[in-house]
Amino acid sequence: MYKLAEFPLNYEQDLVLVHKRALKLGELAGLPLMTRTTFATAVSEVSRDALQYGIDASLTLGITPEIESKRCIVAKINDHGHQIARQKSKRLDSATRLVDDFRISKSGNGLEVRLYIRFPASQCVNEDNIEHWKKQFNTESTESPNDEIKRKNSQLQDLAERFRTSERQYQLLTDSLPFLIFTATAEGKVLNANNWLKKYTGESVAQLNKTKWATVIHEDDADDWWSHWGATAPAGNTFRTEIRIRNAETGAYAWHQVTATALRGEKNTILSWSVVLMDTNAQKMVERTLKDNQELIEAKQKLEQSQHELKLNIGELNRSNQELAEFAYVASHDLQEPLRKIQSFGSLLVEQFTHELSPPAQDLVHRMHVAAERMHVLIKDLLTYSRLNTHHQPFSLVDLNVLLQEVLEDLEMTIREKEARIEFKSLPKIQGNPVHLRQMFQNLLSNAMKFMSPDRTPHIRIFAQEVSIFEIPAPMRQREPSYLAISIEDNGIGFDERYHNRIFQLFQRLHSKDQYSGTGIGLTICKKVAEMHGGTIAALSQPGQGTTFTVYLPQSVVVTVEK
Structure with missing residues (x-):
């Protein structure tokens, strides 16, 4: 051997x-x-x-x-x-x-x-x-196994101590950086983290793994974050993204930029992932502020341009309205005199020369007289409407009970002829224009008796109540918290509410003048009066079931409410 x-x-x-x-x-x-x-x-x-x-x-x-x-x-x-x-x-x-x-x-x-x-x-x-x-x-080696074991144990202890020292240095370094730093597996399980992450989120590594960051990441970002991590981490590709992280002290979410880098072994295998989250919320706020400032500057420029154009348009409109109102007043006033002559001559023809006129001539004179009367009413209404725009008188204390009683006296003949029954409860005193308010109530009551079925006796109720801003039609809501609602309810022919806005427009009628007389200006005047007092008017109706007109006035004009 x-x-x-x-x-x-x-x-x-x-x-x-x-x-x-x-x-x-x-x-x-x-x-x-x-x-x-x-x-x-x-x-x-x-x-x-x-x-x-x-x-x-x-x-x-x-x-x-x-x-x-x-x-x-x-x-x-x-x-x-x-x-x-x-x-x-x-x-x-x-x-x-x-x-x-x-x-x-x-x-x-x-x-x-x-x-x-x-x-x-x-x-x-x-x-x-x-x-x-x-x-x-x-x-x-000629050394004994015992000595070799001791030597290798000593080497292992030295390596372990060097590793612990390196680990402590790494921990001190990561704790001193103002970033959220942690290592994780490819599945997203956190292995260790620096103190910034624990302090910022208020959760330990075990809690983060248990909740899968559900209480830390903004709910709108969580799905994207985990899908991004699941798609990228197994492939070993370094990636960056942005998520919002909740601050445990303030409870507010702040934007963080995420950078994830693979830590590889000797054979290029992925050992873990090193992840750094840097707070970019301030940067985003600055970017957003700059963007908002730019948008604000542009909006301000557009607003100034619009205000300038609006000012020019308002000035032109005021001038046009003034000229139109003056024209309507002058024209209506100047038309009164020739119209009175036409009415007078027509009356003389009927009274003194009826026996000399043939039946066709008498019919023509009658038609002329009716047309002149209609013209007289139209001119009168136009004068009334034009005065609303040109004659602005200061408000005074108006007792609506007294004012309504005066209106009923003016309409006494019509009330007696129609056998109308009019009821009203105690109404408040308000600050307003008595002439205009009287015109509004007179028009509303006249309409209530006019648009009545021949087989019905007019029954009209007038009442007032306080309502909140949510009880008035949405397009009519102002800044007042509450309103006074004065309603005039009748049992007349009613109308289809599809025409609600139309009935308040100038010269608009739902019926021919052969069925019901009028000029189509009465409700327009009512709306204008309500708006001059800071309110508006609305109507509720159904064909054949009557109509309720409600005037909404802000509580600021109410003085006292009599009970």
Whole structure:
């Protein structure tokens, strides 16, 4: 046998060296890993018995001479006390089954146990190879396994201390940076985090993993964040995005820019992810403020332009309205005189020359007289409407009960002719224009008696109540919190509410003048009077079921309410 290495078997720790050197011999012989391990195990088993029962035991490793037909690696265990063979050991039985050949013999130096494992015939073994193998064994550490273990433990402790120092330095560095920093797995599970993240979010690493950041990330950003992470992290691609993170102290969400970088091992495998969140809320606020300022400047410029155009338009409109009102007043006033002459001459023809006129001529005179009367009413209404725009008198205290009673006296003939029944409850006193208010109530009551079915007796109710801003029609709501609603309710013919806005327009009629007389100005005057007092007017109606006109006046004009 060519001897490659020899060493004593004195301590338990020597068995580590036995196993290691046996593996090394199998590796040099080109044996497969399984065969190497089997050989090393068999050598270790016999060596353990020699250590336990033998005297001055030792181990020699080598190879068989080249002259032998089958080349083998050999392990020879010497026991100078001949004790191994006297023991019934399971280890020896196990070693016998693990090797190709197992021999026990006696010599002058004691008992020898030899273990053989054949190695491939393709493996060339010569003196050069043997010398090379010897050098391989000689370069191996000669220290005892116990010393080697101690040395390696010392190295491990040194490495551990250096790692802990590096870890503390990294933690101090990340804690000193004004960023939220953490490491995570590809699934997003946080491994560790700096104090900024814990303080800012108010949650520990365990809480963040348990809630999956549900109480930290803004609900509008959570789905995008996790879908982005799930799509990018497994691929190992560094990515950036923006999310809103909740500040535990203020409860407010702030924008953060996220940068996630993969930490890779020796074989480029992803060990974890390093994630940094930088607060960009102030930057976004500045950008938003600059954008808002620019938009504000543009809006201000447009507003100034619009105000300038509006001022010009208002001035033009006021001038036009003034000219129109003056024209309407002058025209209506100047028309009165020739119209009175037409009415007077028509009356003279009817009174003094009826017997001289033929029936067709009498009919023409009658038609002329009716048309002149209609013209007179129209001119009168136009004068009334034009005065609303040109004659602005200061408000005074008006008792609506007294004013309504005067209106009823003016309409006494019509009330008696229609046999109308008019009821009204106690009404308040308000600050207003008595002439205009009287005109409004007179028009409303006249309409209520005019638009009546022939088979009905007019029944009209007048009442007032306080209403909130939410009880008046939405388009008519102003800034007043409450309003006084004065309603005139009748049982007349009613109308389709599709025409609600139309009835308040100048000269608009829902019926022909042959059915119901009038000029179409009365309700326009009513609306104008209501608006002059800071309010408006609305109507509720259904065909055949009567109509309720309601005048809404702000409570600021009410003086007292009589109960």
